Amino acid sequence: MSYQIKMVSEMLGIPKNTLIAWERRYAIVDPERTDAGYRVYSERDVRRLRRVQALLDQGYKVGEACRIVSERVDGEPDRPRDVASTDLAALTALKEELRDRLLAFDREGADKLTARLIVVPFEQGIDGVYFPLLRDIGTGWETGRVTVVQEHYVSAYCREKLLVMLNSVQGVQPDAPEITCATPPGEHHELGLLALAVRLAIRGFRVTYLGSNVPVADLVDHVNGRRPAALCLSMVHSRPRAEVVSFAREVRSRIDASVRIAVGGRATDEPDLSAPGVTFCGHGLPPWLDALRYKTP
Numbered sequence: 001m002s003y004q005i006k007m008v009s010e011m012l013g014i015p016k017n018t019l020i021a022w023e024r025r026y027a028i029v030d031p032e033r034t035d036a037g038y039r040v041y042s043e044r045d046v047r048r049l050r051r052v053q054a055l056l057d058q059g060y061k062v063g064e065a066c067r068i069v070s071e072r073v074d075g076e077p078d079r080p081r082d083v084a085s086t087d088l089a090a091l092t093a094l095k096e097e098l099r100d101r102l103l104a105f106d107r108e109g110a111d112k113l114t115a116r117l118i119v120v121p122f123e124q125g126i127d128g129v130y131f132p133l134l135r136d137i138g139t140g141w142e143t144g145r146v147t148v149v150q151e152h153y154v155s156a157y158c159r160e161k162l163l164v165m166l167n168s169v170q171g172v173q174p175d176a177p178e179i180t181c182a183t184p185p186g187e188h189h190e191l192g193l194l195a196l197a198v199r200l201a202i203r204g205f206r207v208t209y210l211g212s213n214v215p216v217a218d219l220v221d222h223v224n225g226r227r228p229a230a231l232c233l234s235m236v237h238s239r240p241r242a243e244v245v246s247f248a249r250e251v252r253s254r255i256d257a258s259v260r261i262a263v264g265g266r267a268t269d270e271p272d273l274s275a276p277g278v279t280f281c282g283h284g285l286p287p288w289l290d291a292l293r294y295k296t297p
């Protein structure tokens with residue numbers, strides 16, 4: 001795939017004259033030219049520019065950043081290989097390359113990269129690649145470097161990967177305790193919940209995954225009808241503490257006392273949140289999971 005200077009400038013948020021200045025001063029890229037003299041950037045050029053940008057964000061000066069990228073990237077053979085789960089630097093490098101491919105809507109390139117995660121346990125893939133990638137995308141969107149369409153594309157790709165994981169770990173132990181997972185009304189962030197479902201299924205629970213934006217009355221009816229061992233709710237976008245607590249209290253008051261309730265996600269990652277009979281988890285798993293698993297039905 002090749003890109004004109006306007007596309008590169010928009011994709012990276014780097015003004016066109018800056019791109020030309022870096023090329024002239026530091027020879028960081030060497031784009032081909034069309035017959036009419038317009039620059040044509042390759043994938044490799046874009047990758048190099050992104051790396052320069054990442055180093056600038058870390059505080060490097062532009063000359064130094066270009067030098068590092070020229071030395072490191074040029075020295076790297078472009079060979080596909082499996083990434084070991086213990087190799088955190090390789091997971092981070094893969095995440096960055098995956099981000100570049102996805103932001104360029106290069107599905108094939110992205111798939112080649114994620115295929116290298118074959119020997120990485122799912123949770124490490126989530127924590128080492130997919131979630132850092134989503135956080136980068138969130139920051140990029142917030143600062144105007146990532147468009148809404150790019151953000152949707154990347155999150156849809158991650159969702160797909162998480163669903164595949166869930167599908168391959170679910171249903172292994174049919175007699176295991178059941179846990180229902182949902183997000184409350186108005187909460188459209190689903191990926192933290194999906195990852196939680198994967199983690200629960202890996203730990204041997206049967207997950208009933210209801211997805212996002214579930215009306216409270218229907219959730220209450222469903223849970224009281226099935227009486228799962230626990231209900232896990234995810235709240236991501238921030239809202240006043242009082243709202244989080246009153247939602248938790250309301251759900252607790254309407255759900256059978258035998259069902260444990262956990263509420264997690266960014267919005268609950270706050271000190272001293274509390275509601276009787278509800279565990280607020282922030283980013284961690286509820287502490288009572290093990291006890292649920294070993295309870296005789």
Ligand code: B12
Nearest residue numbers: 135138155187188189190191192234237238264265266281
């Ligand atoms: C993808 C995305 C979207 C997508 C979601 C698509 C989908 N199908 O899920 C869409 C486009 C819908 C979206 C919309 C919005 N988004 Co958004 N979004 C994101 C993004 C990029 C990723 C979200 C994600 O999946 N995170 C998953 C992981 C990466 O997050 P995590 O919180 O660390 O999750 C961990 C734990 O919380 C845990 N967990 C989660 N739930 C639970 C539950 C339990 C019980 C337990 C135990 C654990 C647990 O699991 C994870 C660890 O394993 C984030 C960026 C970010 N930093 O997260 C912004 C982000 C969350 N969004 C943001 C915003 C502002 C919005 C909008 C308000 C934008 C708008 N103006 O419309 C809307 C709100 C929609 C709504 N009402 O819900 C802000 C939130 C800022 C804030 N202070 O709240 C963020 C942080 C972006 C940013 N940097 O500004 N978004």
